[in-house]
Amino acid sequence: MPSFGYFLACEDFTPGQLLEQARRAADSGFTRLAISDHFHPWNDAQGHSPLVWSMVGALSQTVHLPVTTLVTCPTMRLHPALTAQAAATSSQLLDGGFALGVGTGEAPNEHILGDRWPPFEERAEMLEEAVEVIRALFTGRQVSHRGPHYTVENARLYTAPHGQLPIHVSGFGPKAAELAGRIGDGFVTMGPDEEAIGRLREAGGEGKPVIGGLKVCWDPDRDRAVDTAHRLWPTEHLPGELAQILPTPNHFEQASRLVTRDQIAESVTCGDDAEEHLHAVRAYVDAGFEEVYIGQIGPHQDAFFAAYHDKILPALGTS
Template sequence: MTEFGYTLLGEQRGPRRLVEDAVRAEAAGFDFAVSSDHYYPWVEEQGHSPYAWAVLGAVAHATEHMRLMSFVTCPTRRYHPAIVAQKAATIALLSENRFTLGLGAGENLNEHVVGGWPHATARHRMFAEALQIIQPLLVGQTVHHDGEYFEVPEARLWDRPVEGVPIGVAVSGPDSCELAAAYGDAMIAAEPRADLVQEFEARGGVRRPRYGQVTICYGQDESRCRRTAHQQFAYLGLGWPVMSELPSPVSMAKASSAVTEDQVALTIPCGPDLDQHVAAVRKYIDSGFTHVALTQVGGESQGAFLDFAEKELLPALRS
């Protein structure tokens, strides 16, 4: 049976609000919550970007049974992989084993704050090497690593769950699917692509969870929802190869300035219509995803969305 998650989108909410939203999402019946991990918002209109790991710690303490996940953390530039492993182990303990470490190769927007952004080929090699450090640390091994990009003379996690911490790996093509199957307990994808699920399973990921994320903009006024989605999420139309390279919210806004409101509404369902929101989620279910996280556009609309999810959307999806 498919499980449904709520997105704690730090780009559009401050830290205290995110914790409050997580508590409300658990009460509404969401199975899990995922947290973005950014240094910048995508565009200035979103207006926020607190430190995700402090938020996750607070959410772990404030919730009781909803599972948690970073969605996703880049373990190559802002964070050294050995430190990512330590953070993940700590959140797993605070949440009493409700945490999955979601990892990806990152984007210039958030990682350039500590230095230059490598070419995609180098980024993928760095990501693979980071996984070689993180995975054994999380299962209790002492790591000695002298690689192309990272040096770990000696590292061991002193506080971690005995059973380790599950890892989810973001995928976009055959190479990343192979990496996810080798190092991940789950795959993560930003599009409802059945070919990624099939590739992941073919590489050895059979019967492992497959996580997706769908963006919607629920509200009673469809025209207002369309405006909000266009102001805050027009960049989705650029595609990941472009989004991963742009260095700032200003450049993201300029690059997506030609994207129209109608184009955004084709990819983000807007307004009060239950059926269109269900249809957007169903694309992932039909493509073979086992877990789907919902992202509600608009910081101030989270309360209304969570009420809608509890009373209408989640029951409809589960039926």
């Protein structure tokens, strides 16, 4: 049976709201937390984007649940050596209950320092080298590294991770799934894509956990829930590589005009029908996910947590 966690969307809430959601998640029966890492929100309607490492530190002092980044990009905005230090400190604060989810990133977050935004193949190379650097530093030994993308000289993490710190690699296509199978301790993918999981297994990922999740909008008024999801998260339904290459929230708002309300109504679990929510979560269970994270879009957090405590999580066999 997989474990079920709550997804903290930094793009959609203030730091204080995220901490309160973490408390409510723990009280409601969720056993893990995941948190996004962005410099910008996807659009202005979301309106927030706190620093993930500050949030992880605050979470460690707020609740006693494991935390995973879903996901951070350790290649451009933050050098892999600094990512390693941040992750190791997080591991210590959470008594070993921290996992580092990493990916190749998106342009709106990673281009902000003026760096060129490379194509996927190059970003994948950068991620593979970054993971190599991070793993070397996690040993606590002194590291010097000179590669095609990164230089590290005489670096040592004196505050090394608490025990093993897993690195889960995110992927949304066959090449990324194969990369995760080769270099990751686990595979992060947001949809219940059995084909991608198969590619992961074929690329050396047999036995590695699959981690993912979904956003829902619990609201007694289903039409209002659809409107909320369409206003705040149309970007999750943009086609192709748009989510990786558009540079600013304004560009995402322009592209999101391609996403219709009917598409949201069909693809996002909206409303207060417990069976619909159960069906959406069970799709991940049936696909073989070990960790499933559910995030509530917009307001009605109290109703969401009450429903998942009373109806959804018990029906999934968690209590």
